Amino acid sequence: MTQNYSRVPAPRLSLLALAALAFAGQSALAQGNGGTPPAAPASAASAPAAAPKPPVDPTAPKPFADVIKDAKSQDGLFPIWRKDEKVWIEIPKAQLNKPFLFSVNVSNAVGERGLYASQMGRAHLAEWRRVGNQLQLVALNTKFRAEGGNRLASEQAFSPSLLAASPVASAEHAERKSFLVDASLLLSDIPGLSTRLEFAYRLPYSPDRSNSFFEATRAEAGLSTLTARMHFATPRIPAPPMTPTPVPMPSAPQATPDPRSLFMSFVYSFKALPEQPMKARLADPRLGHFAESYTDLSEDYKPNTRVHHIKRWRLEKADASAALSEPVQPITYWLDKNIPPKYRKAVEEGILEWNKAFEKIGFKNAIVAKQQPDDADWDNMDAGHASIRWFVGADVGFAIGPSHADPRTGEILDADIGMSDVFARGSRRFLVEDVNRPAARTAHASHDDAEACRYAQEAVSEMDFAMDVLEARGEIQPDSPEAEAFVHAVIRDVIMHEVGHTLGLKHNFKASTTVTQAQLLDKAWTDAHGISGSVMDYNAYNLSLKGEPSGALTNTTLGAYDYWAIEYAYKPVAAAAEAQELGRIAARSSDPLLAYADDADADLFGGIDPLANRFDLGADPLAYYKRRLKLSQELWARVQERQPKVGEDPLRQRRVLLAGFNQLARASELVGKYVGGMYMQRELPGASMQPAFKPVEPARQREALDFLAKGLFSADSFRFKPEFLSTLTVDYNEWERAGPVDIPGAVARIQNVALDRLYSAGTAQRLMDLPGFVPAKDRKGLISLNEVYASTQAAVWSELKAGGEIDRLRRNLQREHLRRLQAVLVKGGGPGVMADAYALLRLHANQLQSELRAAVARGGQSVETRAHLAESLDMLSNLLKAGMQRS
Template sequence: MHSDSEPRRVTTRRRAGVPLALGAAVWLAGCAGLPQATGGRPTAAGAGTPMARAATAGTPAPSATTPAASAATAPSAAAPRSDPAPLRPFADVVRDAQRIDGFVPLWRRDERVWLEIAPERLNQPLLLSVNVASSVGERGLYAGQMGPVWLVEFRRVGNTLQLVARNTRFRADGDPALRRAVAQGFSESLIAYGAVASAAHPQRQSFLVDAAFLLSDLAGYATALERAFRIPYALDRGNSSFESVRADARVAVLHAKLHYATPRIPAPPASPAPGAVLPTPPSTTPDARSLFVGAVVSLMALPAQPMRPRAADPRVGHFTTTYSDFSRDLAADARVRLVNRWRLEKKDPAAPLSEPVQPIVFWIDRNVPPRYRGAVTDGVLEWNKAFERIGFRDAIVVRQQPDDAAFDTMDGAHASIRWLLGIDAGFARGPSHADPRTGEILDGDITITDAFGRGARRIFVEQVGGASSASGSDERLASLATQWQGAGASQACTYLLDAAADLHFALDLLEARGDVAPDGPEAEAFVRAVIKDVVTHEVGHVLGLTHNFRASSAVAHALLRDAAHTRAHGISASVMDYNPINLPLAGEPMAALVQGGLGAYDHWAIEYAYAPLSEADEQAALEAIAARGRDDPALAFGDDIDAAGLDPRVNRFDLGDDALAFVERRIALTHELWQRTQQRGWQPGDDPLRLRRTLLAGFRQLRELPALAAKHVGGMYAERDRPGDGRPAFRPVEPQRQRQALALLTDTLFRVDSFRFKPEFLASLPPDYAEFGAGRGGPVSIPQAVLQLQTSALDRLLDPGTAQRLLELPLYLPESERSTALSLHEVYATVQRAVWRELATGGEIDRLRRDLQREHLRRLQAALTRPLGLPSDALSLQRLLATELQRDLQRAVGRAAGLSVETRAHLADSLALLGEALRASFVRQQ
C-alpha cells in the first residue's frame, strides 16, 4: 500500500549545456561510461544493460554538425575488471555530499549520486521498475507510461556490483533438488553493473556505488525509438543526468533525464523498393537528431511478509502472475496462476464492515485538468461499492497531488492517474506492477489522453489518419497504444479511443436533433459521465480485472430503452466491457446513455479476488464463488481472445443480447445523422471542418458492424464452465440466426443505396488548409469508404476459418437437425448472388458496385490459385461457383451492347481475369 507522506527529496542542478559538436574523446567517454576528464562527469566502470552496455572504442566521432550519440547497443563481452588500486575511504568519496536515508540510502553532491549498499541488501530480492515520465509525444512514445519491472538482487563480484534479475518464470518451491535443477536450466539476466566506489563504512560496513551505471537504457527505449522512427537512436550518456533523487523506508527513486541521439538522419533512397520501410523522423522535437526521455528508476522493498497468494480461475477475469512449478511433477499442469490483487486486510476482522489496515491510495497527478478532477475522483471511488459488499469501508482513497509536491506520481510508491498529451495519442491504459512471488499489486499508473474535447476530433480524422480517409485512424492509434513494449503491453486498452469517438458521434446526433446544446450543461454533464466511465474502467485494470467483452450481452435488448432500469442497473453487466453510448432512435424515449457505474460482474470479480477468506476455507469458498457464474447470465465472462474468436456474444462495442438488432440500430442512427447533416448544411459560425468530421464519424460508426454480424456465420457459443456443469463447452449458433446475419450483410452493406449523398454536400467538405502535407488531404472518397465496409464483410464470410467451422458445425448437431444447418455452399452462393446481382437483370453496374465485384473477384482468384489454409471442400465449392460465374459473365458480355462503356469494360475484364484464374487452377490441380 502507499503512504501519503512526502519523503525527502533532493533536486539536482542541471549540468551546464554541452555543445552537440563534441570531440571524439569526450563523445566516446560519454557514450561508453568511461572515465572523463571534462566537466566533472561521474566515472562509471560499467553502463551495462540488455540494450546498451559495451564501450565503443574505435567508433568514429560524429561530425561537428550532428548531436553526440552513444553507439553502445550490444551487451559487453566481459564485465569490467576491478581497479587493482585500493578503494578510497567511504568518507572521502562522499565528502560534502548530502545523505538521503531510506531503503537504499542515496548520497548527492552536485551532479554526482551514489547508492549506499548495506551488507543486508546483498543477495536479497527487491523490485526494480523503470517508468517513463516524459517522452516524445508521438508514435506510441508518450509520457506517463509504466515500463518494465524485474525482481532483482544486488550481487558483489570483487569490486563490481551487479544488478541481476532473478528468473521468476520457472520454480521448484517444494523440492530443493529440483530448485538446483531449475537454477541450472534457466538463466538469470544481468540488468546493469557498476564499480564499487569506496571501502566499507567503518561502522555500517556498507559501501558506495556510483549511480551513473543506472544512466543507461534499462527500459529498452532505444529499440522503441528505432521501431517508431526507423532511425538508430542510441543513448548518449555524456548528456544524460539525474534530475532529482529521493528515498524513504520503502523505495529509492532516481529521476533520470536520458538523452538519445543519432549522428544524422538517414536520407531515404531515391527510388525506394516496393514495401520498403523508410525512416520517418520525429515531428515533435526541435531537432529530429536529439531527444530527451525522462525515466523514473525505482528500487523498491518487497513486503517483508509475502501476501498469501490466491489461485486464479478462468471463469473470472483477472490478470495473473504465472510461473511453472517443477516440483508439481504429479500435477497435470505445472503452471501456477495467481490472481494479481492489492493486499487488503480488515482493521477489525470480526466487524461486518471495517476500514482496511492500509487502503489502496490513488493519487490524481497535478497535470490532470482541474475541470476533470471531480469526474476522475468519482470514477476511482465507484469501486468502493464493490468492496463494501465484501466488508471493506473506504478500501480506496483518492488524494490530489499538490502543485508543489516533492514526489513524482510515476515512481514505484504511488498509484496514480495522469493526463497524457501526444499529437497522435488516443487511448487510456491501466497497467500495474506486482510482486512476482505472490501476485500482490504494488504500483499502478493510469494514463488518460485528452481526447474528450471537441478539438480532439482532429485526432480521429485529420492529424493521424488523413482527411481523405473515411475509415478513420483507429487501427493506427490502437497499435500506437502498444508501440513501446513496456509494462502492461499485454494489458493494452483502447477503450478511451473508442469511447471518445462514440461520444463525438453521439453529441453530433443529439445536437442535430436539438436535444443537446453544443456548449450547454447537458453536453458538459455528458462528457463528464463518459470520463468517469473510462476512469472506472481503467481503475478496474489496476485492481487486477481484465476486460469482459461478454458483459453487454447480459442485458435484454428491450431493457436498453427502459430509463428506470438502465439508470438503476446500467446498460451492461460490467464496466470492464467496451460499452457504446446507448443512443435512442428518433422518437424513442431517452434511457441512460452510459454505463454509469459497476455491474453485477464487477462486484463478482472483486469478491473473488478480495473477499477475506481463511486459509482453511479459501479453496472451497473460491470454487463456490466462481461456480455462481454458471447460473447467472450477468456473470458471463469473455476476454480479448474470445472477442476475436467465434462466439457472437463476445464483442467490443455492442449492446444488448441481440447483436444483429444492435447492428441495425447503429446503421439507422448513422443514416439519420447523415440526413440531418445534409439538411442543415454549414451555418455561419460553424467550424469549417464540421460537416467533414460528421460524415467521417458516421463511417467510423459503421466500421465494426460487418464483423459483428459476420461473426454469427459459422459461429459457436462458448461457455467457460467446468466439464460436467451441465452446459456444453461449444454450441453452434442457431441456423436461423446465421441466415439472418448473412441476409443483413448482403441486403444492407452490399447494396449501395444507403451511401448516396447530395453532390452539393460532398462539394462543401473542404480539408484543413491551415495544415500542410498529409494532414490536408483532398475530397472525401465515398467509394473508398464504402468499399472498406464491404471488404470487411467479405473477408470474414470468405475466411478459411469460417469455411472450416461451417463444414464442421453439423458434427455438433443431432442427426435430426443437421439438414437445417447453414451450409458453406449456401454462404458462398448467397454472397456471389448478392455481389453480382446485376448479371441476372442485365442492368447498368455503377461505380460502387463495380468496386465490390472486383474485390469479390480478387478473393475468388486467390482461393483458386493460392488456396492457403482453405479446406479442400471449400476450394471445390469455390471452383464450382467460379465456373457458374464465368457462364453468367459470358452471357452478360453478350448482351451488354446498350450499357455504358465502363460497365462493358468491367464485364469483359472480369471475365478475362476469372478465366485466367480457372485455367491456372486447373493446371495447378493437374
Template sequence: MKFLRVPVLLLAGALLLSGCASLGTAAQAGAAAAPPAAAGAASAPAPAPGAPPAFATVVKDAKASEGLFTLWRKDDKLWLELKPEDLNRPYFFSPKLATGIGEAGLFGGLMASSPRIVEFRRLNNQVQLIAPNLAYTAAAGTPTGRAVQAAFSPSLVTSAPVASQPHPQRKSVLVELNALFVGDLLGIASTLDRSYRQGYAFEARNSAIGKERALPDAVSFEVLGHFATARIAQAQPGATVVPSTPGTVPDARSLFVTVYYALARLPEQPMAPRASDPRIGYFQSVRSDFSDDLARSPRQRFVNRWRLEKKDPAAALSEPVKPITYWLDRSIPDKYRGAISAGILEWNKAFERIGFRDAIRVEVQPDDADFDTLDVNRASVRWMTNAAPSFGAIGPSHVDPRSGEIVDADIGIESLSSRNRRTERAQVLAIGQGPDTHAGHDAAACTHADGAAEQLGYALDVLEARGELDPGSLDTEAYVLAYLKDVTMHEVGHTLGLRHNFRASRVYGEAQLSDPAFTADHALTGSVMEYAAVNLPAPGQAGGVPFQTTLGPYDYWAIEYGYKPLSAADEAAELSRIAARSAEPELAYGTDEDNALGIDPEALQFDLGDDPVAFASKRFAIARDLLARQERRALPPGSDYPVLRRSVSYALRDLGRAATVLARQIGGVRTLRDAPGSGRDPLQPLPAAQQRLALDTLSRGLLAADSIRLSPTLQRRLAPDFAERTDAVFSGETQIATDYSLVGAVLELQRNVLNQLMSDAVAARLLDSQGKASSAADALPLAELYQRLTRDVWSELRAGGDIAPPRRELQREHVNRVAALLLRPGALSRADARSLLRAQSRTLLAQMEVARRRPGLSAEARAHLADSAETLLQALSARPVRASS
C-alpha cells in the same frame, strides 16, 4: 488499462512482473552523514595501488540522504551505500517515464510495462544488479530445487565497479549510480529506431542523474537521458523502409527522455496467493513450481490483487488495515476531478458487499506537494497531453510475482484535446473507415478510452444533427463527464486486477437499454470492463444514458472472487462455489483472446444488447439518418465545410462497426468457459436461423446496390480542413486526402466484410458445424453462404439495367478473391470449400456471359463484365498452384 503494449520499456530484453510494499528500516542507524565517514577515515588503512579509494575520500563534502539505502550526492555524482546485509537480498525495481516526447509510445508519466525483482550481487570488485529468475522454482534444498537452480539463468540488469573501500565500522561500500543507471536500460534507442529509422543512440555526455529521494522504504532517482543522431536520413526511391522524424521536438536530431527509477523493499512476508480461475477475468502471476513431480502441470496461476485485510476480521463491515488510495495528480484539470473521483470510488460498492467499508479512497496532490505521484507504492491518476491520441487512457500496475500482490498503479488519461486531434486528422487523412472484421488486434492492448472517445464524438454529432443537443450546453458537458467516469471505472478495474470482459454487452435487451430509469440505476452491460457502444437512441425515440456510470453484476462477482476474505481452510471450496456461478447470464465472461481469435460471435467490442442483429439494424438506421441530415444541413457564414466531412466519416465508421458485429455471426461458435456440471456445452455453433438473419441484415445494410448513397451535391461539399492539411503535409504525413472518396470509403467497409466471409476460417467452421449440429437444419451450409454472396454482390445480373461504378468496384473485389482462391486452392484448407467455390464460379461465369450481351449496358459496364468473365475463365482453366506437402 493495464494492457497497453507500447514499443518501449524493454529492460535487458524484457521487464518482468514484480512489486513492492512499504516497510520500515533500521539499517541506517548510525549512518549519519559526514561524521561516520570522517570517523572511518581516521582508522582506515591506505588503499593498495589500483584499489578503490577510501570510503571517506569518496564522500568528502558529499551530502547524505538516508532511507532504504543511504544516497550520497556531490555535484553531478550520486552514490548508493551498500551494506553487507543489502547484498543478495530481493528488492523491487520500478522504472517509469517521467518525461517523454508525446509520441512513439514515449509518454511522460507512463509506467514501464513491468518491473523486476532485483538483487545486488558483488563479483570481485564489480557490483551487479541481477534479476533472479522467479518464473521457475522448487523447494529449496531439495534435489529438484538444485536441478531448477542449475536449469534456469538469472539476467544482468546493469553493473558498475565498487567505488570505495569498505567503511571501517559499517563495512559498507559505495557504488556510483551514474555508472549503474546513466545508460539506455529501457531500450529507448531501439524504440526510436523502430519508430523513425534514424539511428538514434544514447549519448552519455549530455545525460545525467537528476533529483533523488530517500525514504524509509525506498529510494528513487531520475535519469535525464539524451538521444541523438548525427544526421537525418531521407527517404530513398523504392525503399521499403521509409525514415521519418519526431514532430514534437524543436530539432529532430536531439531529444530527451527522463526515466524515473525506484528501488524499494519487498514485503517480508509475501501475501497469500489466490488461485486464478479461467471463468473469471483477472490478470495473473504465473510460475512453474517443480516441487511436485506428480502434478499434472508445474504451472501455477495466481490472481493479481491488492493486499486488503480487515481491521476487525470479526465485523460484517470493516475498514481495511490499509485502504487502496488513488492520488489525483495535480496535472488533472479541476473541472474533471469530480468525475474521475466518482469513477474511482464507484468500486467501493463492490467491496462493501464483501465486508469492506471505504476500501478505496481518493486523495488530491497539493500544488506545492514535495512528492511525485510516480513514487513507488503510490497509486495515482495522471493527466497526459500527447501530440495525437494514442490510447485514451491506460491502467497499468506493478505486481510482486511471488504472490500476485499489486503494489503500485499509475493510471494515465489522455487530455481531451487529443480527442480533437483525432477529429481533425479524420478530415484530412485517407484512413480506413472500419475495423477489421477479424478483430485481430494486439490481445495485450487496451483501447477502450480511445474507442469510447470516438463514440462520444459520434454521439455528440448525431444528437446535434437531430437538434437534441446544443454543443455549448450543460447537457454536452454532462456527456463528457459521463464518458470520463466510464473510462475511469474501466481503468481502475484494470488496476484492481481485472481483465476485459467482451461478452458482458449481451446482458440486457433493447427495452432495458432504452429505458432512462433502468439505465440510471444499472450498467449498460454486465461489466464496466466491456467496450460498450455508446447507448444512442434510434431516430425519433427516447433513450437511456449514453455511458456506463455504475458497476455491472459481473464486477461485483469478480471482486468477490479476488478479494473476499477467506480462511486458508475454506478458501478452495469457497472459490469453487463462487466460480461455479459462471453460467448465470449476468456473469457472462469472454476476454481479449476470445475476441482476437475471431471465432466467438458474442465476445465483441463496441456492440450492445442481447440481440446483435437488432443492434446492427439500429446503428445502420442511426448512421443513415445522420448522413441524410448532412444532405440538408445548412452551414451558416463563417462556419467550415469540414464538419460535413467529419459527420460522414463518423457515420461510415459506425456502419463498419455494425457490419463487424454481423459478419462475426456467420460461422460463429460460442466458446463458453464453463466447467462440467453447468448444463452448457462449451462449444456451441450459432443456430443457422440467426446466421441467416445476420447475413440478410448485412446484405441489405452494406452489400446491396442502394445500401449507402450520398448525393453529388453533398459529395462536392466534403472539403478537408485546409489548415490541418497544411500541418499534415509539413509533418510528413503521406496518406493525405484532399478529395473525399465515398466509393473508396464504402469499398473499404465492403472489403472487410468479404475478407471475413470468404476466409478459410469461416469456411472451415461452417463445414465443421454440420458435425456439431443436432440436425441438418441447425447448420448453415457453406454452399448457401457462397450462393448468397454471389447473388447479392452481382444482383445486377438478374435485375437488368446498368451497373454503377461503386458496384463494379465491389464486384471486382469479389471476383478477384474468387480467382485467387481458385488459383491457389491451398488457401482453402477444406476440399468441400474448394469444390463449392469452383461450382459457384462456373455458375457466375455463365451469368456474366448472358448479362454482357443484353442491351442497355454502358461501355464501362460491358467492359467490366468481359474482364471479370475473363478473370474467372483463366482461373478455372489454369493449373492450380497447390501447397507442397
C-alpha cells in the same frame, strides 16, 4: 546547461610520480646494501627495523567518507547521496542477494507514436550482486520455479538477466557496513527504448550518456527513487528515396524541434518486498483476473505445470470479527497535480465507485482517493504511490491502467493510471456539435481497453461517431451546465474502467449483452444500473435512434459482473475453506447476468463468438449493428442538410461523414462472426454439462448474411448528394491536404472486411465442422459452406439475373469478389484452405462464368457496364484455366 553525470574513474598516479617513487626505492635499497647510513643511538642498536608500509593499490576503491564528502543524503531502502551533479547509491551488505521490486516508469516523453508521458514501464524481481569490485543489478527469472529437489536444476536451467553494472565507488564503511555505487549505471538504455524508437521511426536512436543526468531523487522507508533525464540521438536523418518505396516508411519525429534529438524521463524505483508475503489466491478461468503466471517444475506428476495467482492488493479487516470493517491499510490512489482542477471531482468519483463492491464483502472505505498538493515537489510516478495521471500527445486518444505486483504472490504493489485529455476535449465537442435537448425530450434527458488496457483507436473512433451523431437535434454551448455534466460523466466512466484494471480485473467483452434494448432506452433504469453488466467492457455510447427515448449515454455505475469479480479476488476466506468457498463463488458463472469473455475470446481465430465484442451494446449484437447502420445513414442525411458556419473547423463536415464509415467497418467485421460462429461458455471439467462450444443458430447466421447483402453490400446504403460532396473543403493551413473525398474507397473498406471474413479459411473450416458439434437429430436446416458461397455470390452479382445497370460501387464490390476467388483458385488461399472449400468455390465460379456469358450476350447496358462484364468474364475464365492447370 548540459550536465555530465558519467562515472569518474579512480585516480591514477602520473608517470613522473611513479618515476620518483621508483628512484626513492632504488636509493633506499642502495643505502641498505653498502651505503653509509647515519649512526644510530646506542639504545636502539639492537631494536628491529620498522616494517615497510604496503604499497597503495591505485585501483582500490576510495574510502566511503572521502567519496561522499560534502554530499547530502536521503535515507531509504538504498540511501541516495548527492553532491553537485554526482549521485551515488548506498548498498548495505545485508541487502546483497536480497530480492526487491525494480520498476521503470516514464514521466516525460515525446508525445507521439506510443511514446507518451505518465506511462508505467516494466518491473522485475531484482537483486544486487557483487562480483569482486563489480556490482551487478540482476533481474531474476520468475518464469520457471521449483521447490525441493528440482529447485537447483531449475535455477541452473533458466538464466537471469543483467540490467546494469558498474565498479563499486567506495570501500566498505566500517560502521554502516555498506558501500557506494555511482548511480550513473542507470544512465543507460535499461528500458530498451532504442528498440521502441526504431520501431516507431525506423531510425537508429542511441542513448547519449554524456547529456543524460538525474533530475530528481527521493528516498523513504522501503523505497528509493531516481528520475533520469535520458537523451537519445541519431547522427543524421536519411534523405528520402528518389522513388517511393513499395512499403511506406514512417517519418522522422514530428513532435520534436529537431528530429535527431529527444529526451525521455525514466523513474527508476527500488521497492522493498513485503517481509511477510501475502497468501496467494489461485485464478479461476470462469471469471477474469490478471495473474502472475509461472511454470512450476517442483513435481513431475502434474500434467499441467502452469500456475496462475491472481493479482490483487493486500486487504485485511482491522476488525476481523465485524461484518463491516475498515481495512488495516486501504488501497490509496493519488490524484496527480497535473489533472485539471475542474475534473478532479469526476476522477475521485470514478475511483470511489468501487467501494460499493467492497462493502458487499465486508470492507468499509476499502479505497481512498487523495489529491497531490499543487506545490508538491515529488513525482507520484514512483513505486510508492498508486496514481491517476493526465497526459496529452499529438496523436493520442486512450486511457491505460497497468500495475506492478509481487511475482511471488500476485500482491499488487503499485499502479499508475494514465488518462488522455481526449476524453474531456472530445466529449465536450460531442455536446457542442451534436446533442439536442428539445422540450419534447426533457423526460429522457441524455448524458454520458497484453495486461494493459488501451482505449486506443477503437475508442477514439467510437467517440468520434458519438460526437458527430444527432446534430440536427440541436446544439449546446461548451460552457453550459449540460456540457460540464457530460464531460464529467465520460471521465468518471473511463476512470471506473481503469481503476478496475488496477484492482486486478481483466476486460469483459460479453458484459454488454446482459442488458436488453428496452432497458437501454430507459433513463431511470440506466441511471441506476448503467448500460452494461460491467464497466470492464468496451461499451459503445448508448445512442438512441431518432424518435426513441434516450437512456444514459455512458456507464453510470458498476455492474453485476464487477461485484462478482471483486468478491472472488478480495473476500476474506478462512484458509481451510478457501478452495470450497472460491469454487462456490466461481460456479455462478452460468448466471446470464455474469456473462464473461476476455480479449483472447474476442480475438480467437479472428473472433468466433459473436457475443464477445468490443464496442457493441445490448443483448442482441446483430440488432445493434443494424441500428448502427441506421444511425450512420441518419448522420449522413443530417450532415448533408446542415449549412457550415463561418469560422468552424474546415474539416468538420468531412470528419462527420467519415465517422459513419468507421462505425460500419467495425460492424462489417463483427457481423461476419455470426457466419460459422460458435458461442463459447467458460466451464471447468466436471463443473456442469453445458457445452464449451455451441454453433450459432442457423437462422441467426442466415440473418447476418441477409444484413450484409441488403445493407452493407447495397449501393443504396451509400448515396450522397453531389452538391454536398463538392463542398467538402480541406484545411489550407496544413501542408498535407486531403483531396476530394473518396466515397468508393470508403465503401470498399467496409465491404472488403466482410468478404475477407466470409472467404477465410477459418470460416470454411468451421462451417464444415459444424455438423460434428450438433446431434444427428438436430442437423436438419444447418447452414453449409455451399450455402454461404452461393448466397454471397448471388448477393454480390444480383444484377446478372435482373439484367440492369451495375453501379460503380457495385462494380468495385464485384471486382473484390473476383479477387477472393483468385486467392483460392490460383494462389491456393493460404494454409488451412481445404480441398472441399476449393472444390465448392470452383463449382460456383463455373456457375458465375455461365451467368457472365449470358449477361454479355444479352447486352443493352451502358458502355461502362458492358466493359465491366466483359472484363470480369475474361478475368474469371483465366482464373479457371489457371486453376485447372494448377490441378
